Amino acid sequence: MDVRRILALYGLSAKNISRPPHAALTHVYLIDGKYVLRGRPCSKEALHKFREEQRLMRRVRIHVPYEMPSLLKTKAKQEFVIRNKTLWTVYPLLPGQILCPWQTAFDLPENKQRKIVHVAKEIVRRTRFLRTPDCAFINEVENKLERMRTELSPHTVNRVKTALQTSRAYTNSLKNGCFVHGDLHTGNALVDGRGRITALLDTDWCRIGTRYEDISYYTMMMLRDFNTNPRKCLTKNLIRKKQRWFGSENKIFDAFIILYCVFDMDLFMHSRLPRKYYMFQKQFMERICELI
Structure with a gap:
């Protein structure tokens, strides 16, 4: 090329x-x-x-x-x-510097991590006039699960299936959707010289969706410490703490976090990243499915 x-x-x-x-x-x-x-x-x-x-x-x-x-x-x-x-x-x-690389977002000070929380809430508030969302993202994750199910434990596969059912039922119940960036994290947020977020990158996965989608993806990102074993550092209390940043913790929020675990496991499987990221994400998803 x-x-x-x-x-x-x-x-x-x-x-x-x-x-x-x-x-x-x-x-x-x-x-x-x-x-x-x-x-x-x-x-x-x-x-x-x-x-x-x-x-x-x-x-x-x-x-x-x-x-x-x-x-x-x-x-x-x-x-x-x-x-x-x-x-x-x-x-x-676009002008500006990224807030921080996504690989090191776990170590970012909490006050800077929370900057993305404000962004996600603001996008939902300003765009919730959009039409009813469809289940295209959920269907995509379901297809990804079928391709990787032999890599996962039976418990994890069943938990993902339950998450698919929960997220689908919720989405189908809505009358309006909102704008979903689809890849909202610290590496896709640009800040100016005063530390204010001024721009968002990489909108290739944008869509009309639900208010839980960007916040679930970002919550998952903030739970990943690539330098430690997920079984040692990932706890239910930590998950709930991050969810409370958005003022919500419920089975729908949990379900979309799990869907994004599948999404990123598939992404890492086919990316140019070192294989350690794929192996980490596999362990991370297994642990998430044990906790929520």
């Missing part, structure tokens, strides 16, 4: 092409410190999902009080390029 040929379709050239140091995805490149080039596997379903994401972004951008990536168009006025079964997009690099 020739990055420069793709950039040329956008009217861009590059002197320096590098990979972000903390990215989990394979096809992410920084271009001269000015642009981000991202690729995702392309299929009919993926192309439909991409177009849905862009329609949603255009609708909610004025309501979300944080800057988010705006895609550049090619010289042919397209928002994407398809090469070698990969869908490529380019957007200008």
